[in-house]
Amino acid sequence: MTQIRIGVTGSGFMGRTHVDAAARLDDTQIVAVTGGSRAERLAADYHIDIEPTVESLAGRDDIDAVVIATPHYLHLEEALAAAQAGKHALVEKPLATSVADCDRMIKAFASRGLVLSVGYHQRFRDSNLQTRELIQSGAFGPVRCIQMSALFDIEVMRKESSFGGTWNWWTDPRSIAHLINSGPHNIDLCRWWLDSEVASIAAHSGTYREENPNENTTMALLSFEDGTMATFWSSSVVPSPGFTGEAFRFRLMGDAGIIDLDPYGKLLISRGGVLETAYEQPPVGHDDANAAFGMNRMQAYCDQMQAFADSIRGNAGGEGTGLDGRAGVAAVLGMLESAQTHRIITL
Numbered sequence: 001m002t003q004i005r006i007g008v009t010g011s012g013f014m015g016r017t018h019v020d021a022a023a024r025l026d027d028t029q030i031v032a033v034t035g036g037s038r039a040e041r042l043a044a045d046y047h048i049d050i051e052p053t054v055e056s057l058a059g060r061d062d063i064d065a066v067v068i069a070t071p072h073y074l075h076l077e078e079a080l081a082a083a084q085a086g087k088h089a090l091v092e093k094p095l096a097t098s099v100a101d102c103d104r105m106i107k108a109f110a111s112r113g114l115v116l117s118v119g120y121h122q123r124f125r126d127s128n129l130q131t132r133e134l135i136q137s138g139a140f141g142p143v144r145c146i147q148m149s150a151l152f153d154i155e156v157m158r159k160e161s162s163f164g165g166t167w168n169w170w171t172d173p174r175s176i177a178h179l180i181n182s183g184p185h186n187i188d189l190c191r192w193w194l195d196s197e198v199a200s201i202a203a204h205s206g207t208y209r210e211e212n213p214n215e216n217t218t219m220a221l222l223s224f225e226d227g228t229m230a231t232f233w234s235s236s237v238v239p240s241p242g243f244t245g246e247a248f249r250f251r252l253m254g255d256a257g258i259i260d261l262d263p264y265g266k267l268l269i270s271r272g273g274v275l276e277t278a279y280e281q282p283p284v285g286h287d288d289a290n291a292a293f294g295m296n297r298m299q300a301y302c303d304q305m306q307a308f309a310d311s312i313r314g315n316a317g318g319e320g321t322g323l324d325g326r327a328g329v330a331a332v333l334g335m336l337e338s339a340q341t342h343r344i345i346t347l
Contacts, residue, residue, distance in 0.1 A: 003029040004309040007057045007087075009078050010069035011036035013292075014092055014119075018067040019046055020293055021301040027309045031063050035070055054078045058085035065115075065312060068092060072181070073174035076101040079116070083108040090308045092119040093184040095325030097176050099333065102326035109322065115311045118325030120188045123318065124303035127267040127279050128189060131250075131259060134269065134278075135193045141255030146190060146230040149246045150182045154216075154236040170212075177215035177336055178236045179205070184328030186232055188320060189250070191327060196226035198331045200346050205339035209237040220335045232335075 006022040008015050011033055022030040023046055032049040033039050034057040043050040051057035058066055058081050065088040068078045076096050082089045089109065095118050096102045109116035122128050135143060158167050169175055191197060203220035210216065217235040224230070245262045252259040257271035264286070267279040285291025295302075307317025334345040 003027060004312055005029045005031050005062055005064045006067060006305075007032045007034070007051070007060065007063040007065070008067045008069060009033075009035045009054050009057065009074075010071075010092075011039035011042045012069070015069040016042055017293075017298070017301055018069050018090075018092075018305070019048070021298060021305040022067070024298070024302050025306055025309070028305055032057055032060065054081045055085075058082045058087050063087060065089065065308070069119075071169035071172065071175060072097050073172070073176075076105060079105045080108055083112055083114060083116075086112065086114070088115040088117075088308075088312050090117045090119060090305075090319070091325065093188075093320075093325065094180045094329050094332070095184075095322065096329060097174070097180065099326060099330050102322070102329050106322040106326065115308070116322040116325075117308050117311060118320040118322065118328075119304065120185065120320035120324060120328075121300045121304045122185050122189055122263065123192060123320065124300040124307070125263050125281065127261060127263050127281050130267060130279055131189075131252075131261055132193050134259065135252070135254075136195075139271065140252070140257045140259065140269075142226075143194060143228050143252050143254045145253040146228060147249075147251040148186050148190075148230060148232045149243075149249045150186060150232075150234045151238045151242055151246045152236060153238055153240045153242055154178075154210075156240055171210075171214060173213050175214060177205075177218075177332070179215055179218050179234055179335060180329070180332045182234045182236070183218075183232070183332040183335070184325070185248075186234075186250075187328045187331045188324055190222075190224070190228075190230060191324070193252075194224055194226060194228055196224040196228065197327065198334070198347050199223045199225045200344055201331065201334040201338050202344045203335040203338040205336060208235075209239075215336060215339075218335055218339065220338070222331070 022028040034051040066082040068091045205215045205218040220232045222230040250261040260268040282296045284297045307319040310317035338345045
């Protein structure tokens with residue numbers, strides 16, 4: 001079987017992640033990288049080419065698809081360059097920084113018969129897959145309420161020299177908000193588990209502990225079309241050591257039981273009054289540069305890359321689509337709009 005040949009834009013932590021995933025699979029071949037101060041080192045480490053521009057990378061005849069792993073505000077421009085060159089694309093979340101830009105991207109790829117996918121790798125973690133299966137089976141009855149948290153301390157990662165980079169994009173006004181980096185995973189998992197869309201949003205946002213023109217903390221209340229209610233607390237400035245198990249946490253209440261999910265820890269379920277561990281995730285190491293490229297973390301990215309390759313071949317792989325990416329952006333921007341206008345936003 002002919003390999004899907006991959007080029008990557010962005011040479012930071014996520015650029016290296018996707019290069020590494022493509023290099024590990026038999027079904028994909030990593031060919032080249034472009035962009036960022038670490039591109040030369042990344043190319044040397046994986047014995048691949050380095051290109052001077054996105055256009056030159058996308059224009060190569062030996063590349064079938066482009067993975068976009070640059071700052072959020074560059075996604076539209078780079079995705080359109082890939083589409084114009086006739087290349088499929090997997091875009092790291094968020095898909096873009098506005099709904100209108102998402103629509104432009106979706107149209108550009110659809111009109112050319114190209115695959116546009118979004119980097120929702122959490123769909124490929126076993127605990128999240130099992131949660132979907134449990135909900136879809138009806139074993140817990142209708143889900144009524146979801147409580148979510150995404151809480152960490154960005155200062156810890158900024159001080160971790162092993163991750164490299166300056167993190168300047170985090171506080172660039174073009175990046176819009178921390179929430180647009182954090183929130184899409186939470187929104188996507190809820191939509192995917194429930195098979196339901198966000199209907200309305202109310203939220204408050206703020207910026208604390210740092211000089212940053214962008215939002216870094218939000219508390220939101222969401223309703224879904226199927227009637228499910230959800231709360232979401234997101235912050236990148238929770239003072240270390242933070243709250244145990246709340247870096248990425250979901251608590252779901254159904255009519256017949258509960259699910260308590262820490263995708264970096266345990267999946268706990270209760271039916272009939274008995275709480276039991278259904279699954280425990282081996283340490284992912286996402287916040288440890290020395291462990292981040294072990295298979296405990298990389299398996300989900302490899303599975304996502306395989307799904308992307310499958311979709312290119314015409315076999316739906318189950319990764320996030322352009323429409324899934326749009327839904328995440330719309331929900332996050334709805335939270336920010338609600339916070340700014342003090343209104344409930346209907347999507």
